[in-house]
Amino acid sequence: AQSVTQLGSHVSVSEGALVLLRCNYSSSVPPYLFWYVQYPNQGLQLLLKYTTGATLVKGINGFEAEFKKSETYFHLTKPSAHMSDAAEYFCAVSAGGTSYGKLTFGQGTILTVHP
Amino acid sequence: KAGVTQTPRYLIKTRGQQVTLSCSPISGHRSVSWYQQTPGQGLQFLFEYFSETQRNKGNFPGRFSGRQFSNSRSEMNVSTLELGDSALYLCASSLGVASDTQYFGPGTRLTVL
Numbered sequence: 001a002q003s004v005t006q007l008g009s010h011v012s013v014s015e016g017a018l019v020l021l022r023c024n025y026s027s028s029v030p031p032y033l034f035w036y037v038q039y040p041n042q043g044l045q046l047l048l049k050y051t052t053g054a055t056l057v058k059g060i061n062g063f064e065a066e067f068k069k070s071e072t073y074f075h076l077t078k079p080s081a082h083m084s085d086a087a088e089y090f091c092a093v094s095a096g097g098t099s100y101g102k103l104t105f106g107q108g109t110i111l112t113v114h115p
Numbered sequence: 116k117a118g119v120t121q122t123p124r125y126l127i128k129t130r131g132q133q134v135t136l137s138c139s140p141i142s143g144h145r146s147v148s149w150y151q152q153t154p155g156q157g158l159q160f161l162f163e164y165f166s167e168t169q170r171n172k173g174n175f176p177g178r179f180s181g182r183q184f185s186n187s188r189s190e191m192n193v194s195t196l197e198l199g200d201s202a203l204y205l206c207a208s209s210l211g212v213a214s215d216t217q218y219f220g221p222g223t224r225l226t227v228l
Contacts, residue, residue: 044219094214100213103217
């Protein structure tokens with residue numbers, strides 16, 4: 001079975017500061033990992049994903065994530081926060097194999113950006 | 116390419132009624148997954164359809180059902196609505212492989228009174 005834990009339901013940063021959103025996962029098989037962002041009253045938009053290969057993954061809007069198998073984490077970072085980054089962020093895992101179409105999500109982290 | 120569309124965007128129903136939600140996937144995508152999002156339980160997987168067949172199912176009661184048509188459009192139905200069914204229902208489409216990106220629609224906000 002898979003599970004995802006996002007550390008911190010709320011994160012607050014100043015504009016221009018580093019953004020770090022933490023995600024730990026548990027999976028019985030090599031996972032596929034995703035970060036999505038959700039703005040109010042909207043669906044989820046993919047920021048980036050890890051399937052295989054390079055463990056530092058670059059995404060849209062300046063976000064990147066590091067996959068560390070030995071510590072089972074997939075943390076999301078952005079060097080410099082912008083006001084438009086304020087949203088809710090979800091980490092998700094897919095186990096592959098026969099887990100067709102099923103993403104297991106963390107509880108979400110609300111990012112607030114202060115001017 | 117057009118994104119995933121969901122209709123209606125908002126629904127208000129009363130307890131005991133049933134409701135049908137619709138999802139049109141991105142052209143060429145044969146997999147449609149459905150999720151329920153609530154403040155208390157977060158995002159939970161309902162089921163996934165691929166080429167008109169349900170391939171995977173989450174832990175929801177039988178009141179929640181779905182289907183997929185030959186054009187990959189999908190519907191989900193909730194019968195005998197309960198207050199706790201109030202949620203944002205999201206559908207997502209993909210090519211159908213586990214590593215594929217799921218592209219989400221804007222959701223249907225269901226309120227049960």
